[in-house]
Amino acid sequence: MPTFPTLSRLPDFPLSPDGEPSKDGIISSPMTAGYQVTRPRFTRDQRSWGVNYKRMSRADLDLLRAFRTTTLKNGALSFEWLHPLDGVVYTVRLESGHITFNAVAPNAWQVAFTLVEV
Template structure:
């Protein structure tokens, strides 16, 4: 399994650090009387986490895109990294990303998935 490149910061922007609860993890069945019956859908579920990397150089942006394209096979594979949100190592997958530019520096905004 690939690991995050040491030459790149791992989505360190504290302002963009949030983490969501797993979504669609239960099945609700309406009852003829009383509240719906609810049961778990899975034994484990992934969570999403947005991330942002500021102030990347052109070389760092190229390293990120090579990592995504070649090592992660365009996002099909997961990788391990330590999440600065809680300093715990997780297995991540990049669901989507976008690149912005301001002068000679670049910003990467991505939607990450934390795998169970």
């Protein structure tokens, strides 16, 4: 299983949302008598984390792009990610296989992506 690359700095905090379920986990059906019947949509919650780097270096940017393109097959594969706050390793994937890169200064990029637990 691939592992998220070690970058020169941690992401900017807070991670958002920090491990909140990424989808509505309840199915509800209204009954003709006026009450609602509910049940879980999934057997477990699928958590997600929004990860942002406000000033990523060119070297880290190249490493992250290569990881997404080559290792993850353009974002199709899952990988292990070490949560920087709780120290737990999660198996995640890139939501939609997408990472956003925006130049903010010479040799500095703002990078954002969402990780979804698999």
